[in-house]
Amino acid sequence: MTSHSIAVIKGDGIGAAVIDAAWEVLQAVAKGSGFALHDTAFPWSCDHYLETGAMMPADGIDTLRRFDAILLGAVGWPAKVPDAVSLHGLLLPIRKAFDQYANVRPHRLLPGVQGPLRTDRFDILCVRENTEGEYAGAGGRIHVGTPHEVAVETGIFTRRGVERILRFAFTQARKRRGKLASVTKSNAQKHSMVFWDEITRQLAAEHPDVEVTSYHVDAMAARMVTAPESLDVVVASNLFGDILTDLGAAIQGGLGFAASANLNPERGAPSMFEPVHGSAPDIAPLGIANPIAAIWSGAMMLEHLGETAAAERVMAALAATTARGIGTIPGKDRTNAITAAVLSALS
Numbered sequence: 079m080t081s082h083s084i085a086v087i088k089g090d091g092i093g094a095a096v097i098d099a100a101w102e103v104l105q106a107v108a109k110g111s112g113f114a115l116h117d118t119a120f121p122w123s124c125d126h127y128l129e130t131g132a133m134m135p136a137d138g139i140d141t142l143r144r145f146d147a148i149l150l151g152a153v154g155w156p157a158k159v160p161d162a163v164s165l166h167g168l169l170l171p172i173r174k175a176f177d178q179y180a181n182v183r184p185h186r187l188l189p190g191v192q193g194p195l196r197t198d199r200f201d202i203l204c205v206r207e208n209t210e211g212e213y214a215g216a217g218g219r220i221h222v223g224t225p226h227e228v229a230v231e232t233g234i235f236t237r238r239g240v241e242r243i244l245r246f247a248f249t250q251a252r253k254r255r256g257k258l259a260s261v262t263k264s265n266a267q268k269h270s271m272v273f274w275d276e277i278t279r280q281l282a283a284e285h286p287d288v289e290v291t292s293y294h295v296d297a298m299a300a301r302m303v304t305a306p307e308s309l310d311v312v313v314a315s316n317l318f319g320d321i322l323t324d325l326g327a328a329i330q331g332g333l334g335f336a337a338s339a340n341l342n343p344e345r346g347a348p349s350m351f352e353p354v355h356g357s358a359p360d361i362a363p364l365g366i367a368n369p370i371a372a373i374w375s376g377a378m379m380l381e382h383l384g385e386t387a388a389a390e391r392v393m394a395a396l397a398a399t400t401a402r403g404i405g406t407i408p409g410k411d412r413t414n415a416i417t418a419a420v421l422s423a424l425s
């Protein structure tokens with residue numbers, strides 16, 4: 079029997095509840111589909127930091143390298159550990175060390191979900207650059223605490239990094255409706271985004287079958303709300319992609335629906351699957367976190383592992399659940415009830 083070994087990092091807050099739900103669904107579908115999933119759980123989180131002084135051990139990356147995939151809940155609990163410490167100690171180093179440069183975030187309305195827009199034609203795929211740009215961690219502060227203090231955060235854009243994410247996005251557009259929207263801010267940013275637009279034009283010439291349009295990120299934010307049916311694949315830098323995908327999540331019914339895959343497309347290292355949302359400290363003790371984003375991320379993991387039929391079964395079970403009105407209204411159904419409905423839709 080095929081077997082896949084998965085590193086599971088539940089992380090903080092609602093991370094545990096949504097990953098427990100996703101794992102239950104993944105196990106059920108694996109059992110019914112004739113393959114095995116083996117989990118190894120890592121307690122890396124803000125509590126782990128408070129106990130050990132590190133978000134993950136020094137050899138954490140080496141430990142994760144031997145797995146077929148990583149399933150992650152959420153990282154961050156600002157009341158205990160500053161975000162700049164927790165995220166730069168766990169989530170961001172994994173994306174970077176494993177060169178998971180393509181952060182793929184599908185945004186579409188599941189049946190029965192009433193998004194905030196009047197249209198129900200909302201189906202886009204965001205492709206977010208995931209290893210460089212504004213997240214490079216390049217910068218510093220001088221004259222700290224004085225009136226002359228200066229803080230610098232440099233966005234790093236390499237030709238290799240921009241070209242490979244754009245190529246990945248062109249490929250995704252070919253598999254979908256053949257449209258690519260490339261997002262920059264080249265009217266205000268003089269270097270990086272002009273460079274991004276140039277590379278987009280170069281690659282457009284190689285992909286005459288894909289219709290490419292460049293948009294400024296501010297205009298794209300408006301377009302996602304006013305004309306979402308005009309969009310198919312949307313490719314953006316790390317920070318712009320981060321912001322646009324919370325908007326995409328809101329349009330698809332809320333953060334509880336938005337899934338993501340942090341892919342190393344060349345498969346030289348494990349890819350990581352996680353919901354777009356964070357640890358949700360405001361609802362963490364209440365038992366009402368929506369597990370759909372985490373379960374959907376699990377389906378993306380199955381797809382990546384080659385278990386396409388099982389991935390489709392999970393997506394069909396999610397659709398059957400929301401079509402019954404379960405999990406569609408934030409806070410109405412408990413995490414356990416949504417998970418139980420997905421499990422029963424599987425069988």
Ligand code: NAD
Nearest residue numbers: 152153154155156161333334354355356357358361367368
């Ligand atoms: P958040 O995504 O945790 O929460 C934003 C809002 O969405 C909250 O009102 C929350 O209750 C709601 N929400 C999120 N997920 C939900 C779900 N599954 N079901 C129902 N409601 C849900 O964002 P935040 O408050 O800005 O961040 C909280 C912490 O999480 C911070 O430490 C932040 O840095 C971290 N964070 C981590 C990740 C990650 O690990 N990938 C992503 C985003 C934020």
Ligand code: IPM
Nearest residue numbers: 153154165169170320354356
């Ligand atoms: C996300 C999150 C992270 C990001 C944070 C927690 C660093 O918001 O995965 O969207 O900005 O990438």
Ligand code: MN
Nearest residue numbers: 320321324354
């Ligand atoms: Mn985000």
